[in-house]
Amino acid sequence: MPGTLWKEFSKGLWKELPPFRLVLGLCPVLAVTKSASTGLGMGMAVIFVLALSNMIISLVRNMIPQKVRIACFIVISASLVVAVELLMQAYAYPLYQSLGIFVPLIVVNCIILGRAEAFAGKNPVLPSLADGLGMGLGYTLSLTFLGAVRELFGAGTLFGAPVMPSAFEPFAFMVEAPGAFVCLGLILASMNYLNAHMARRRGEEEPENPRSGCMACGACSRANSPAQQ
């Protein structure tokens, strides 16, 4: 049992790393990664919501009628998000301010619904919790990493501490919206390259690049229709 739990947990860290491998929940990934610390804070909020929503959904999964399950999932995650909002307002107000509208928007982050639909709705409590924690941690690490890269080149600092030599001229591009897009694109590309390289090394066939966006999330019927592939 611990073995399978570990497997559910660890798949979120590389194999199904949410924003980079599954390409889910991109809006906050782009928006809150101006610096490593905001990325980390957002990630923490997502861990909290994702782990708890996975747990609650898996607890009540047999009580929810199939037809209204998406609505139920949304209500559960929305309640958790409200809780996170209140917690942040109480204990981390500056962070809450800098994340702005993206805290309430965790509700509609496809990663929450996607995991609920793809995993928590079908599995018992402990694996669901492990899945939520793993995915959340993977999400946090990715956000922090992207935030760190952008902060490093965009401001020459890391978690607010200056690390670049004084001659370094920060590229304003990196902290602006275009920098976010390009940076994420390059990270995705290098992940693809790395995966293909590793697969070749193991002598396997090269994997396909992951497909993008909501098609991968599985929460909606369109993801399963072959016409869209």
Added chain:
Amino acid sequence: MVTVSILVLFTLGFVAAALLGISSKILAVEEDPRVEAVVEVLPGANCGGCGFAGCENYAQAVVSDPDVPAGLCVAGGEETSIKVGNLTGKIVAAMEPQISFRRCEKIEGKVAVRFEYQGMPSCAAAALLGSGQGTDQCAYSCLGHGDCIKVCPFDALYLRNGLVRVDPSRCTGCGVCTRACPRNILEVIPRRARVMVCCSTCDKGKKVMEICEAGCIQCLKCKRKCPAGAVSVVDGHVHIDQQLCLGYGEECGMACAEACDRRILRRLVSTPDADGDRFTAPHPPAIPVNAASTEPQA
């Protein structure tokens, strides 16, 4: 405060639920449940092989229009047609399983390229070059950029050694690829077909002799030898009417393939060769169809 929030949210949820409940009654659309059942049965590839704009359109037509037959889904084959027939109460004629076939052997024929092509990977684009003659010496060759592969809803086509190959375990004969090919090289034929023309050139014999060793020079020996009258020249190239051919049966001993000195007409076998080309057997030694035990090509 807590009571108020609970009350407000409860009311909000209740109002929304009630509204949805009521409107789902009022706004309910009476859909023929058979349409949904037919959609379930269909493969859902929306290939358009049936002549309708998609599986759902066909399902609607087959349920509501008595003149639309139940056996139009080529992709689903006989099994699907029978199910559709059962759902709609229509009688299904026996379906012939079909498969796509590439009428070009330019690699074997050593067709030279006219110029190196570096443009976008699309047959349609490559075919337009050189005042419409394309990038190969032959204007009727498979260009191998895979326009057909891109459109195939069943992933049944793939590229090997510069030619498009058909995976018979996946091909359903829906015919989407035949419409995508700018040169009309792919043709949908019955899976039972015994012999096929492996070239679709309309060029004169002299020119074909110069550019391709596996090109049809239209000597029409095959036409003269065929007792069923199944071989004819259609649209400028030799064509086999598979219905006539299969209808005649095997008594002819594949006179057409025997008569063809250039091995353009070939017997079809069911085992794959080294390139994964499952359908063209070499001319000598002739291998009878469905002789699964014999190895067709080294």
Added chain:
Amino acid sequence: MDIFQLFISAIFVNNIVLAQYLGNCPYLGCSKERGVAFGMGSAVVFVTIMATLFTWLIQTFVLIPFGIEYLQTLAFILVIAALVQFVEMFLKKLIPPLYKSLGIFLPLITTNCCVLGIALLVQRKQYSLGTSLAYALASTLGFMLALLLMSGIRERLDTCRVPKALKGTPIALIMAGLMSLAFMAFRGMAA
């Protein structure tokens, strides 16, 4: 604020996708063909305006009088989810042609951060009802513009040779970055 300025600002300067990072999933997911992009875009325009209207009413006449603004997120998502369901049924019954073209996108919209995002943004900016609706219209038009431009680019991109590792999402993101760079140039137009 001048309505014209609001429109220019919401469509170009503060484009919802390219400058405010909202609605990126459909922006990347539904931009492979122009037809799909147009359908998705118009569905978003339609639903967002409806949602903004209803959430504005709920906020002003229910949440604020009772002093429970902290339930905003929960109440809004509830309204939006119900609204999307309702619109789907409504269109199916009364305007079938519109349902045919928008129908498949509607379930997707509940989880589109554009809709909830705009509903929340107009509250944070404390717009009046009219301005809110205008802002919703302008922002979603901006979304549609970005989506259509992207789908055009991606249709072209299909015929190009892209390095293997960049195929799919990475190149789309880089294109989005370049587009956003272009849109940044509008910044001088409105403060």
